[in-house]
Every structure is written in C-alpha cells, then in structure tokens.
Amino acid sequence: MKKVTLKSLAISLGLTESTVSRALNGYSDISESTVKRVNKAAQELGYKPNQNARRLATGVAEAVAFVIPQNHSSLAEPFVAQLLQGLDESLSRRGWDLLVSHALTAEDESNTIQRLITSGRVSGVVLSRPFRHDERIDLLQAAKFPFVVHGRSASCDSYAWYDIDNELAFETAVKHLADIGHQRIGFIGAPLYFNFAYQRLQGYRAGLKSLGIQYDESLVQITELSDDAGERAATDLLNSNNAPTAFLCVSDTQAFGVLAAIRGQGLVAGSDVSVIGYDGLKIGRHTNPPLTTMSQPLAQSGRELGDMLLAIIDGDNPTNHQVLKRAKLLVRNSDGPLWTQ
Amino acid sequence: MKKVTLKSLAISLGLTESTVSRALNGYSDISESTVKRVNKAAQELGYKPNQNARRLATGVAEAVAFVIPQNHSSLAEPFVAQLLQGLDESLSRRGWDLLVSHALTAEDESNTIQRLITSGRVSGVVLSRPFRHDERIDLLQAAKFPFVVHGRSASCDSYAWYDIDNELAFETAVKHLADIGHQRIGFIGAPLYFNFAYQRLQGYRAGLKSLGIQYDESLVQITELSDDAGERAATDLLNSNNAPTAFLCVSDTQAFGVLAAIRGQGLVAGSDVSVIGYDGLKIGRHTNPPLTTMSQPLAQSGRELGDMLLAIIDGDNPTNHQVLKRAKLLVRNSDGPLWTQ
DNA sequence: GTTGCTTCCGAAAGCGTTTTCGGTATAGGA
DNA sequence: TCCTATACCGAAAACGCTTTCGGAAGCAAC
Structure with a gap:
C-alpha cells in the first residue's frame, strides 16, 4: 500500500x-x-x-477561510453550523477546503486577517457580522484579496456581500406594530459599530417617520446581544414613566430576555405588551409566549456565499455579487393589538 | 512589497x-x-x-479536520460554533489550521473520511456524535490515523474520546424524578444507532432498576432529534391509557416539543407533568416553563479535544486520552412533585 | 604540530506537482 | 520526394521550504 x-x-x-x-x-x-x-x-x-505539492506548484491555495464571529455571548449561532455546511458544500464541489479561523480579541481580528492573506493558506475569505467601519474589510480590499461578507459595512459599494435588507425589515416591523395600534414602540438595539445594528435602528426610525410618529430617544436602549441584556433593558423601559407598549429587538436572543422582563413585571406579552424579535430562530416557537419575529432566509446562504467567492476568485468583479434578501414577518404570539383602555 | x-x-x-x-x-x-x-x-x-512548501517538505499537514455532524434537523448545534472556536484556539497556538468537512449523505461519511486520510491535507481528525457502531472510526483505526471523537462508540477502548457519562446522567435524572414522586416516567429517545441515545436509554433503565421500578416499554418512544418529533411522541404518550407523569428526553430540543405537547393537552408542565431535558441549552431558560435539564460542561471541550488530538499526533497513546465528564442537573421549572390526588 | 572535538554554516538533495519549451514522429500538401 | 504543419510526448525548471551531510574554522590537549 x-x-x-x-x-x-x-x-x-x-x-x-x-x-x-x-x-x-x-x-x-x-x-x-x-x-x-x-x-x-x-x-x-x-x-x-498531493494537495500541498499541487498548491505549491500552482500558487493557488484551493482553500478559503471562514472567520468565526467574535461573539461568544450570542446564543444565536445556529447560523454558524448551517453556514459552514453550505459553504463546504459549495467548495467541495471543486475539491477546495474550508478552514475556519477565529480571533482571540477584537484587535486581533485584523492580525488574523493579515495572517490569512499573507500566509498563502487560502485564496479567499468569508467574513461575517461586519462592523459599520470594518478594518478587516479595508485590509482585504487594500490587499486586493478575494472575499465576500455575510452582511455589509457602511461603505459597501466596492465589494461582494450577501445581506438582508435590515432597514426594510425594521420598517416592516414598525408598521406592523403601528397597524395594531402601537405608538410608543421601544427599541432594543445593539452596539452601533455593528452595521446591522445601525441599519436596523435606521429602519426603526424610518418606519416611525413614515407613520408620522415622533422618534423618542428615551424609548431606545442599546445593549449587548444577550438575553440578559435584553431583559435588563426592557425592565428599565417598562419601569420608566414613559413605558412603551411594544418592543422591537434587533435579535431574537434579546427578545427572549424582553419576554422574561415582561413576565417579571406581571404583564403578559402579546396582550399587555407586544414584542417582535429578529432572526427567526426556530426555538422562538417555544418561548413564553412564542416569539413573533422577522425571519431571514438563511437556508442556503452558505452555498450562495461560497459560489460568490469562487466566482470572484476566478476573476469576476466583486460588485457583480451583491445580493440583498428580505426578511419576512413571522407572526407567532408575542404581539397583539393595543388595549385601548 | x-x-x-x-x-x-x-x-x-x-x-x-x-x-x-x-x-x-x-x-x-x-x-x-x-x-x-x-x-x-x-x-x-x-x-x-509558505505553508504549502513547508508541508510538502516536512510531510506533515499541520492541519486537522472537524467533520460536521450530519444532523440538519437539530436545533441543538450551538455546540458546533463553540467547539470550533475551542478547537481553533488549541490548534492556532501551534499555527495549525482547522478545516471543516461535511458529508452529503450517510454513506458518504466513510468516503469523506477516506478522502481526508488519503489526501494528506490533514494530520488528524475530530469526529462528533459517533454511531454505536461507527464505520468511520473503524476506517480511522485501520489506517492508524490520528483522531479523537466527541462522544464515543460502543467499543471505545482503543481510541481517544471526550464524552459525558450518559448513563450516569440519566440515572441521576430518573432518581430525581423518583424522589419527587414519579413512577411512570416516559422516555423520549433518539435512534439507537447513535451511541449517546443508546447509553441514555441504558441509564434510564438502570435508574429505574435501582429504584425497583419496572421497565415499561410502552413508556418509551424513539424519535428524531427535533422538537416536532418530541411533541408528537409526547402527545401519543399523554393520550395513551398509561400516560406517564413525567418525561425524560435525550435532548433539549425534543423536550421543547414535549413542553408544547403538554400545553397542547391543557396541562401544565412542572405541576401536572414533569419534564427533564438534556443538553443544558441556555435557551431553555426561556421556554414555557423554563426547562429543567441535564447540563453538560462543554465550556472548553473544544480546546481539550484539540489538545488531545495534538498530543496523539505527537505520538501519545490515544488510550491515554479518554475523558469522561459528568452532567449536572440544572433545575428550572419544568419538573415538580407528583400530585398525589 | 598533529590529533581530536566542537561550533557553526553552506551545499545539495529532496518533497510532489505544474508548466513551458522543444523535439520527434506522422500526416498532409506541393 | 521534400517541406511544413500538426499531434503528441519528454526534459527540465520551478514552487518555497526542510534536512542530512560534510567541511571549515576554532580551540584544547598531547
């Protein structure tokens, strides 16, 4: 042998x-x-x-890297497994490898990218959860290194991305809440250096505006992406003298916390107070009450991202690969019409 | 430049x-x-x-592969992200790469392994969720290829693994339920070709036996690892003329479904019927009611697995690396004493 | 002043592919 | 019959690194 x-x-x-x-x-x-x-x-x-020999000879790595998002805290990473599966599916059709990489600290992220692009181990990178201004993207672009991002940063004209229309999603959610009578809508956001967080806030504001509702800063709370943070924020809001009648959250995870906060106040979500999450986690079916949420279609985002990246590595123009999907309102039981007295 | x-x-x-x-x-x-x-x-x-050159010269791949578990259905894969993170942490301390790989179909799994060990791309493999009799493990052993497995198969004496004591966990759970008065304890299992499913069933039976409770086959249901399957199974059991007063599930995901089934019958979990899950998913805090569960310590299992694999690749005897952790009962609100009339 | 060790570095042969460049047949056309 | 084009294949360099081996100093000791 x-x-x-x-x-x-x-x-x-x-x-x-x-x-x-x-x-x-x-x-x-x-x-x-x-x-x-x-x-x-x-x-x-x-x-x-022998792949190593072949790669040495050709100079192409035949592998791409996925950079694991930094967020320990988040419960919301069933994504990752799905995404990886899809990516690998796309890559393995060509016999390419998928390797994952993570950064220990936030500053380390740029170094990680640097290492990836200089060490010749991969011929492309897929990023996820970009910041509003993302140094990693700058690095990648400066190095003219092929990459795609799951999500997008503030200036995303010149690279490839796959994203959900965050603004639209939150406009939709706001309108839905307004339709059923809510005017004082609380917003549980995430740090605005995350671009998705920023965009969702924008969407929230745009939604309010289009409905002629005054934007009220005291109704918005920026917190971490965790259930606990969501719970604390909602409790604060609920106890203020200007308590919202509904909550909009940038993540399901936070929304779970919000539901807990509402129960904690002896109120019931879905009748006393409405809450809408974002992500469409299946698990939301089982919360108390089941969470109404904006669900994003990430079924095969991994495959699409992989195909995009491959195309770009083959020389395609990255700007040909910018796909914007839309989220759908998934009504379960955590929202309901406003009690008018 | x-x-x-x-x-x-x-x-x-x-x-x-x-x-x-x-x-x-x-x-x-x-x-x-x-x-x-x-x-x-x-x-x-x-x-x-240049890694490729170095690998070609030395003949060592300086990379290991993680084989993504096949299970689409399961919601319970927040594991994966954590595990990968930990693995990468361990590997990157040496500058090694972590690559992930998946199989399209069940039969394809063995081929995937074959490819991995022959193509020289990796110098080790980490498997997860092994079957009771796992062909992949046989292949790996026959090829004398370094590997570790997260979990273990039926005959696990001769390789390295990291697992939870499944039997003990379920004995513990059974005892807990018995302590609070339950005698008719339903069991929501998973296909027994999964060794963890088999072991947990064994634990359940052992627990019953040590308490002098007769094992009653009509109280056990083998289902998929999904919430829907759990719900269906529990509904059946609840409607039988020998309905259990408590449920033990091999996964939190199924337990979520069980909770739904209980609500569906107009009963309330935690007083009318008890249910205990397994996995310790954080999200279980938010179900209705919050799920009591056996929680396994997977905090840094990734790192440990990585270190084990590295040691083995360095020539260590795999049998020196068999670690068995124990799960802990995490009491939330889905269990409670049996109503005696 | 030869012998024998060390200490340090250079030469060179790989590792297993890919790829460019010639070179030999063979066929086709005149 | 000779010439040129075509089809097919071999020779050899290259990719960037590792590792064995040998050799030139330098030093001590006899």
Whole structure:
C-alpha cells in the first residue's frame, strides 16, 4: 500500500510525470487514448494528488477561510453550523477546503486577517457580522484579496456581500406594530459599530417617520446581544414613566430576555405588551409566549456565499455579487393589538 | 512589497536558506547571535513561511479536520460554533489550521473520511456524535490515523474520546424524578444507532432498576432529534391509557416539543407533568416553563479535544486520552412533585 | 604540530506537482 | 520526394521550504 504518486503512476504506465499530469488535468496536447489510459490507471491505483505539492506548484491555495464571529455571548449561532455546511458544500464541489479561523480579541481580528492573506493558506475569505467601519474589510480590499461578507459595512459599494435588507425589515416591523395600534414602540438595539445594528435602528426610525410618529430617544436602549441584556433593558423601559407598549429587538436572543422582563413585571406579552424579535430562530416557537419575529432566509446562504467567492476568485468583479434578501414577518404570539383602555 | 521568501530573507542577511531555515526552526547548530539576527530580520521584513512548501517538505499537514455532524434537523448545534472556536484556539497556538468537512449523505461519511486520510491535507481528525457502531472510526483505526471523537462508540477502548457519562446522567435524572414522586416516567429517545441515545436509554433503565421500578416499554418512544418529533411522541404518550407523569428526553430540543405537547393537552408542565431535558441549552431558560435539564460542561471541550488530538499526533497513546465528564442537573421549572390526588 | 572535538554554516538533495519549451514522429500538401 | 504543419510526448525548471551531510574554522590537549 505504497503511497501512489505521480511518478509511480507514470512509471507504471510507461510515461513521464509531465505527460500524466497534463493528461489528468485535461490538457489538449495529450492523445485521447492515453488520457483514457491514464485516468483508468489513476482510478485503479487510487491516485490522489498531493494537495500541498499541487498548491505549491500552482500558487493557488484551493482553500478559503471562514472567520468565526467574535461573539461568544450570542446564543444565536445556529447560523454558524448551517453556514459552514453550505459553504463546504459549495467548495467541495471543486475539491477546495474550508478552514475556519477565529480571533482571540477584537484587535486581533485584523492580525488574523493579515495572517490569512499573507500566509498563502487560502485564496479567499468569508467574513461575517461586519462592523459599520470594518478594518478587516479595508485590509482585504487594500490587499486586493478575494472575499465576500455575510452582511455589509457602511461603505459597501466596492465589494461582494450577501445581506438582508435590515432597514426594510425594521420598517416592516414598525408598521406592523403601528397597524395594531402601537405608538410608543421601544427599541432594543445593539452596539452601533455593528452595521446591522445601525441599519436596523435606521429602519426603526424610518418606519416611525413614515407613520408620522415622533422618534423618542428615551424609548431606545442599546445593549449587548444577550438575553440578559435584553431583559435588563426592557425592565428599565417598562419601569420608566414613559413605558412603551411594544418592543422591537434587533435579535431574537434579546427578545427572549424582553419576554422574561415582561413576565417579571406581571404583564403578559402579546396582550399587555407586544414584542417582535429578529432572526427567526426556530426555538422562538417555544418561548413564553412564542416569539413573533422577522425571519431571514438563511437556508442556503452558505452555498450562495461560497459560489460568490469562487466566482470572484476566478476573476469576476466583486460588485457583480451583491445580493440583498428580505426578511419576512413571522407572526407567532408575542404581539397583539393595543388595549385601548 | 515583494513576497518575502526564505531565499530573499537569506540574501538580505548574507546567509543561505538552509541556515535561515534552521535558525527559524530552533535548531541547535546555529549560533545564538545569528538566531537573533535572523529572527529580527524576519520580523521586520514580515516573513511568513509558505505553508504549502513547508508541508510538502516536512510531510506533515499541520492541519486537522472537524467533520460536521450530519444532523440538519437539530436545533441543538450551538455546540458546533463553540467547539470550533475551542478547537481553533488549541490548534492556532501551534499555527495549525482547522478545516471543516461535511458529508452529503450517510454513506458518504466513510468516503469523506477516506478522502481526508488519503489526501494528506490533514494530520488528524475530530469526529462528533459517533454511531454505536461507527464505520468511520473503524476506517480511522485501520489506517492508524490520528483522531479523537466527541462522544464515543460502543467499543471505545482503543481510541481517544471526550464524552459525558450518559448513563450516569440519566440515572441521576430518573432518581430525581423518583424522589419527587414519579413512577411512570416516559422516555423520549433518539435512534439507537447513535451511541449517546443508546447509553441514555441504558441509564434510564438502570435508574429505574435501582429504584425497583419496572421497565415499561410502552413508556418509551424513539424519535428524531427535533422538537416536532418530541411533541408528537409526547402527545401519543399523554393520550395513551398509561400516560406517564413525567418525561425524560435525550435532548433539549425534543423536550421543547414535549413542553408544547403538554400545553397542547391543557396541562401544565412542572405541576401536572414533569419534564427533564438534556443538553443544558441556555435557551431553555426561556421556554414555557423554563426547562429543567441535564447540563453538560462543554465550556472548553473544544480546546481539550484539540489538545488531545495534538498530543496523539505527537505520538501519545490515544488510550491515554479518554475523558469522561459528568452532567449536572440544572433545575428550572419544568419538573415538580407528583400530585398525589 | 598533529590529533581530536566542537561550533557553526553552506551545499545539495529532496518533497510532489505544474508548466513551458522543444523535439520527434506522422500526416498532409506541393 | 521534400517541406511544413500538426499531434503528441519528454526534459527540465520551478514552487518555497526542510534536512542530512560534510567541511571549515576554532580551540584544547598531547
């Protein structure tokens, strides 16, 4: 069970390595008959090209990296598994590898990117959860290194991304709440250096504006992306002398906390107070009450991202790959009409 | 901004590539002064060794693969992100890569493993959620390829694993339920080709036995690892003429469904019927009612798995690396004493 | 002043591919 | 018959690094 290499294959065929190599790689200057012969032998002997050698020779890494988002806290990372699955699906069709990478600290993120692009281990990168102004993206662009991002930063004209229309989603949510009578709508946001958080806040404001509702800063709370943070924020709001009758949250995770806060006040979500989350986590079906939420279609976002990246690596213009999906309101039971007295 | 290679580094130092290489890799036959000189220059010029070249030369891949578990259905994969994070942490301390891989179909799993071990892309593999009899493990062992598994199969004496004591966990859970008066304890299981499912069933039976409770097959349901499946199974059980007063589930996800089933019957979990899940998902705090569950300590399982694998690759005996943790009962509100009339 | 150790570094052979460049047949056209 | 174009394949360099081996100093000791 010796390692079968190009050389041994060639010898057993009475050919040279170069011929065999070209035959295997579909060069046109090899007779059809030998191509067949070579393929057959390769098949039978179980020849697997040594990836490292091939990569060294060609200079292409045949691998891309996924940078794991920093957020420990978030419960909302069922995404990751799905995304990875999809990415790998796309990549493995070409026999490429998917490798994951993480940064220990926030500052370290840029270093991680630097390492990735200089070490030649990967020929592309997929980022997720970008910041509003994201240094990593700047680095990638400056290095002219192929990448796609799941989400997008503030200035996203010149690179490839796959995102949900956050503004639209929150406008939609606000309108829904207004439709059922709510005027004082609390907003549980996330740090605005996350662009999605910023956009969602924008959407919230835009929604209010289009309805002629005055934006009231005392109704918005910026918190971490955790259930506890959501709970604390909602409790504060509920106890203020200007308590909202409804909550809009930038994540389901926070919304879970908000539901807890509402129960904690002896109120019931869905009748006394409404709450709408964002993410469409399946688990939201089981909360008390089941969470109404804006659900984003991430079914095969991984595959799409992979395909995009591959295309870009092949030379496609990144700006040809900017896809914007829209979220859908998924009504469960945490929202309801405002009690008018 | 030319690519700085070993050669260019050597030239700029007035040394040869081999000397520089040995200096960088800590060989002892290089004078301390030149080692310093070399390191300094490498630092300044930003030298990054080309991984592919290095791997080709050394023959070691400096990368390990994580095989994504097949289970689409499960909501319970927040694990994956955590695990990956931990793995990467362990590996990156050595500068190794972590790559993920998945199989499209169940049969494909073995092929995936085959490819991984033959293609030389990785020097180790981490598996998760093994089957009771797992062909992948057989393959790996036959090939004498380094690997660790998160969980373990039926015959696990000769390889490295990291697992929770499933039997103990379920004995504990059964005892807890019995302590608060329950005798008819339903069991929502998973397909027994999953070893963890098998072991948990064993634990359930052992627990009953030690308490002198008769094992009643009509109280156990084997279902998928999904909330819907859990709900259906629990509904069936609840409607039988021998309805259990408590449920034990092999996963939180199923338990969420069970809670739904109970509500669906107009009963209330925690007083009318008890339910205990397994996994310790944080999200269980927010269900209706909050789910009592067996929580497993997976905080840094990723790092531990990584360290184990690294040690094995370095030549350690796999059987030195078999760690068994225990789960802890995390009491929330879905369990309660049996109403005696 | 030869011998024998160390200490340090250079030379060179790989590792397994890819790819460019020639070179030999063979065929086709005159 | 000779010439040129075409089809096919071999030779060889390159990719960037590691590692074995040997050799040149330097030093001590006899």
